[in-house]
Amino acid sequence: MAEVNIRVAEPEDAKDILNLLRQLETESDTFLVDADLSQITAEMEAHQIELINQTRTNFLGVAEYDGQLIGIVTVDEVDQNGEVGIAVLNEFQQNGIATALLDMSIDWAENYSQLTELILSVYVDNIAAVKLYRNFNFEVIATVSAKRAQYQMKRQLKKA
Template identity: 45%
Template sequence: MEAEIKVAQPDDAESLLNLMKKLVRESDTFSVDPEIAQLSVKQEARQLIMINQTRGNIIIVAEYQHDLIGVVTVQRLSDSDDGELGVAVRKPFWNFGLGKALVREAIRWGRIQSNLHSLLLIVEKRNHAAVHIYRECGFKDHMKHRIIQSEGNYQSTIEMKIKVK
């Protein structure tokens, strides 16, 4: 399977909003800002224009047969030279290497185009596949045993970090 990995553009807005809705339904380890559900396609397109004009934020998507199937985001943390990475792939496309390809593309962007010093992420310890991908891509454990509440259950997490500058 060959998916195209590219920076999300304004004309991807509707597909990106639809992808986010699908990802939330398919995974209990992926969360989205609830405000995204309130965005119109036009508002999302404007958001993508603004994001693409920064050097501390990016949305990169995987597209297969004209359908978005995965996404990686980097969002600059306020008052910091770090960006928070988030990645998700639609369940039917798991185990094809897309998650790793998206993470590697975000790291490449971080090193070449961003003005960030590091990328951080928080992953649930039970998400062994994701932890494996992040470590394989060069992320190191930064802080362990952070606990988050997920749908009424507490989950142990690991904060991971990779330097890009």
């Protein structure tokens, strides 16, 4: 049986990342993509991945199983903090993949980035995600009530 490979995304992953993001958009109401994916080509995404991999403020990691991308983690620099986003395909959830992706992004943030803390937003009723973030020492700094309540969470980075 194939193992899940947690790794940094490479430009060659561009087409598969776009396909993963499109599938995640249809599967989840907790996962939001900033851009209109229909407007992004594989070439554009490959270039973006190259740029991300050259920074110390942005990160893109993937989970791969049997040649298919099944999960993604992003860290996007916002005001010297890194905003974390994680998503795993429904059929692969509850297998520790999000945990491994988050662990990899924290390792990168603490050992390679110029960021001072990680931040994120999570729906209050997404109990599994809230528990995951708390297990990694994220703390709630605010609760935002819109159509659906969200926690704003942060984690100080321990720099090597």
